[in-house]
Amino acid sequence: MSLTTxxxxxxxxxxxxxxxxxxxxxxxxxxxxxxxxxxxxVRCRTTLSRGPVxxxxxxxxxxxxxxxxxxxxxxxxx
Amino acid sequence: xxVCPHGDDPPPTDASRDDVVSADANTVALLGAPNVGxxxxxxxxTEADADVSNYPGTTVTATIGSVDGHRLVDAxxxxxxxxxxxxxxxxxxxxxxxxxxxxxxDATQLDRxxxxxxxxxxMGIPTVVALNVMDEVARDGDEIDVDALEADLGVPxxxxxxxxxxxxxxxxxxxxxxxxxxxxxxxxxxxxLPDVDASRREAVLVLEDDRPTLERLTAGDAxxxxxxPDVELPSLRDSIYEHRRRRVDATVDRVREQTDDRRTxxxxxxxxxxxxxxxxxxxxxxxxxxxxxxxxxxxxxLVDVLETEIFGAHYVPWMTGLVExxxxxxxxxxxxxxxxxxxxxxxxxxxxxxxxxxxxxxVAGFYLVIGALEDSGLLPxxxxxxxxxxxxxxxNGRAVIPMIVGLGCVTMAVLSTRIAGSRRERLISTxxxxxxxxxxxxLGIILGLLAxxxxxxxxxxxxxxxxVFGIAGVFLDRTLPGESQGLVTELPRVRRPRAGNVLQKxxxxxxxxxxxxxxxxxxxxxxxSVLEYVGALASIVRGLRPLTAALGMPAEFGQILVLGLVRRxxxxxxxxxxALSASQAFVGLVVIxxxxxxxxxxxxxxKEHDLKTGLVMWTGSWAVAFLVGGLLAAVVxxx
Numbered sequence: 001m002s003l004t005t006x007x008x009x010x011x012x013x014x015x016x017x018x019x020x021x022x023x024x025x026x027x028x029x030x031x032x033x034x035x036x037x038x039x040x041x042v043r044c045r046t047t048l049s050r051g052p053v054x055x056x057x058x059x060x061x062x063x064x065x066x067x068x069x070x071x072x073x074x075x076x077x078x
Numbered sequence: 079x080x081v082c083p084h085g086d087d088p089p090p091t092d093a094s095r096d097d098v099v100s101a102d103a104n105t106v107a108l109l110g111a112p113n114v115g116x117x118x119x120x121x122x123x124t125e126a127d128a129d130v131s132n133y134p135g136t137t138v139t140a141t142i143g144s145v146d147g148h149r150l151v152d153a154x155x156x157x158x159x160x161x162x163x164x165x166x167x168x169x170x171x172x173x174x175x176x177x178x179x180x181x182x183x184d185a186t187q188l189d190r191x192x193x194x195x196x197x198x199x200x201m202g203i204p205t206v207v208a209l210n211v212m213d214e215v216a217r218d219g220d221e222i223d224v225d226a227l228e229a230d231l232g233v234p235x236x237x238x239x240x241x242x243x244x245x246x247x248x249x250x251x252x253x254x255x256x257x258x259x260x261x262x263x264x265x266x267x268x269x270x271l272p273d274v275d276a277s278r279r280e281a282v283l284v285l286e287d288d289r290p291t292l293e294r295l296t297a298g299d300a301x302x303x304x305x306x307p308d309v310e311l312p313s314l315r316d317s318i319y320e321h322r323r324r325r326v327d328a329t330v331d332r333v334r335e336q337t338d339d340r341r342t343x344x345x346x347x348x349x350x351x352x353x354x355x356x357x358x359x360x361x362x363x364x365x366x367x368x369x370x371x372x373x374x375x376x377x378x379x380l381v382d383v384l385e386t387e388i389f390g391a392h393y394v395p396w397m398t399g400l401v402e403x404x405x406x407x408x409x410x411x412x413x414x415x416x417x418x419x420x421x422x423x424x425x426x427x428x429x430x431x432x433x434x435x436x437x438x439x440x441v442a443g444f445y446l447v448i449g450a451l452e453d454s455g456l457l458p459x460x461x462x463x464x465x466x467x468x469x470x471x472x473x474n475g476r477a478v479i480p481m482i483v484g485l486g487c488v489t490m491a492v493l494s495t496r497i498a499g500s501r502r503e504r505l506i507s508t509x510x511x512x513x514x515x516x517x518x519x520x521l522g523i524i525l526g527l528l529a530x531x532x533x534x535x536x537x538x539x540x541x542x543x544x545x546v547f548g549i550a551g552v553f554l555d556r557t558l559p560g561e562s563q564g565l566v567t568e569l570p571r572v573r574r575p576r577a578g579n580v581l582q583k584x585x586x587x588x589x590x591x592x593x594x595x596x597x598x599x600x601x602x603x604x605x606x607s608v609l610e611y612v613g614a615l616a617s618i619v620r621g622l623r624p625l626t627a628a629l630g631m632p633a634e635f636g637q638i639l640v641l642g643l644v645r646r647x648x649x650x651x652x653x654x655x656x657a658l659s660a661s662q663a664f665v666g667l668v669v670i671x672x673x674x675x676x677x678x679x680x681x682x683x684x685k686e687h688d689l690k691t692g693l694v695m696w697t698g699s700w701a702v703a704f705l706v707g708g709l710l711a712a713v714v715x716x717x
Binding site: 027028029030031033034035036038039045046048049050051052054057058059060061062063064065066067068069 | 157158160162186187189190193315316319320322323326327330349352353354458461462463465466469474475563564565566567568569
């Protein structure tokens with residue numbers, strides 16, 4: 001698996017696999033960390049237009065609002 | 079009690095299993111992530127009536143029961159012991175004071191849930207793990223080696239299917255074996271602890287930068303100026319969390335075998351719900367079905383039978399005759415007789431008819447629907463679909479939950495705004511609830527009246543409400559200081575609601591509602607009757623005449639407003655007795671919907687915020703109700 005250049009999570013499309021790189025918000029970072037979303041690649045299940053991004057990893061699914069996703073940097077997994 | 083289980087061949091683990099911290103458990107906390115079946119375990123262990131729900135944050139306060147001499151405290155669902163949300167703060171307090179913990183883990187979500195388990199063990203809290211929903215693990219084609227998990231964690235692990243009562247007897251026996259490893263890897267950071275006198279569990283939280291725990295520890299060391307001493311947090315949360323995650327991953331690798339990747343029916347439903355192209359129509363169909371059930375089957379058909387045919391035709395005449403036969407109509411007893419059986423709001427006649435014939439079926443029906451929605455996991459999906467719209471009024475999708483709860487009972491909904499996030503979002507949610515969200519009791523009557531007027535008036539009512547909701551939301555978003563938090567919410571599995579759970583919740587909540595509402599209704603009815611008897615009600619109605627005239631309403635509408643000061647649904651019920659034109663009924667219904675929150679909701683608003691906030695919302699509701707009502711009255715006159 002290799003990673004491509006950083007991009008915003010809000011720009012990721014459904015079906016893509018990404019690795020979360022940076023989460024500036026302390027509250028969101030702590031939460032993603034404890035539920036295992038920062039352990040490895042996550043799959044984007046779906047994104048709603050200017051709405052939430054739905055991520056999945058190992059059976060855990062989380063929805064992040066557009067403003068939250070826009071602050072998060074990810075790298076696409078190839 | 080206190081002896082840890084020993085496997086035959088324990089895998090490598092960080093925990094020392096020979097030397098354990100044991101507990102003589104007096105208070106046992108039930109802890110786990112939201113939607114893991116924690117409340118079902120609580121119900122099975124205690125045979126009490128705790129709610130079992132499938133949405134993060136529905137159990138904001140802890141529920142208490144007893145099991146085999148232990149005090150069992152059902153903490154709010156949480157993913158770790160910390161202080162990021164109201165639920166977490168309550169759970170942290172429960173855990174810090176507990177002698178032992180039953181940690182309920184969703185066996186299909188080991189990756190997520192074992193973080194909390196490892197944290198509890200780091201904190202040295204005697205623990206027993208209830209490995210719940212094991213039936214779904216088998217259905218998914220996965221396998222979990224329970225013995226290996228027990229050996230890895232060093233504490234008892236009991237497989238359970240709580241909703242089927244499976245494993246509960248074993249869990250009950252295992253409570254006395256709750257234990258914790260004497261040492262865990264978190265101790266490598268203990269040297270970084272600030273100079274405070276902390277227990278092991280408090281020390282771990284301080285290392286994880288939990289400021290409320292630090293404040294709890296330094297509260298007794300107030301400086302001369304009244305402030306707390308400046309003690310720095312060690313900023314180790316990320317390091318400790320990352321290390322713990324690696325331990326969780328290692329545990330899961332050792333104990334779980336994923337043998338298949340089956341796509342179930344619920345996965346297909348889930349995918350359809352999260353796709354806006356299919357999810358939005360499905361949500362609209364769902365809302366339509368809810369309307370059909372509550373607005374037609376219950377509000378129209380069932381209530382008609384109960385209110386008119388049973389209470390109206392039989393109970394009220396019987397009770398009136400009984401009181402007339404026993405309470406004389408003269409002397410001191412005459413006012414008593416009036417209060418008991420007057421036609422407006424007789425305490426033993428119309429009040430009972432209204433409470434049991436109208437309110438009870440509506441409230442029970444709504445709780446049935448909300449219970450099924452909670453258990454199905456559909457509410458968080460609705461939060462995802464509505465997030466974009468809610469963000470325009472300074473909220474996020476999670477705020478749709480208090481709004482839906484508010485359609486059942488605004489008082490309960492004000493409490494549930496705790497899940498909304500910041501104080502700013504709570505203020506916006508609460509204000510919108512108090513202003514533009516009618517409760518089920520009121521809504522049922524309103525729907526009935528609107529149905530009689532015709533579909534055009536129904537859509538006009540809906541449009542006005544949504545417009546006021548939107549304008550008020552945008553206004554509050556632009557005027558309140560600060561910024562709202564974006565949506566961050568787990569999506570629990572889509573599950574078929576179990577009838578037993580839903581019915582149990584409905585009965586519990588309905589009982590709770592009646593227990594709270596009956597005394598208030600009785601006092602209100604008696605007070606209104608006394609006012610009417612002494613002629614004060616007529617004076618108040620006369621005083622309100624300029625306002626009612628501005629709305630183009632008859633003077634009697636003033637009496638409706640007086641009832642509305644106590645309960646909005648009282649006002650709605652009163653509307654049924656007024657002879658009004660279609661446009662008057664429309665304006666009246668809009669006004670009583672936007673009018674002040676009921677007494678109970680006001681008490682809750684003051685409790686959750688403060689008196690000043692409550693008064694601002696109360697007077698604001700007056701202003702908005704009459705402003706919008708006056709405008710509508712002018713518009714319908716021109717039309």
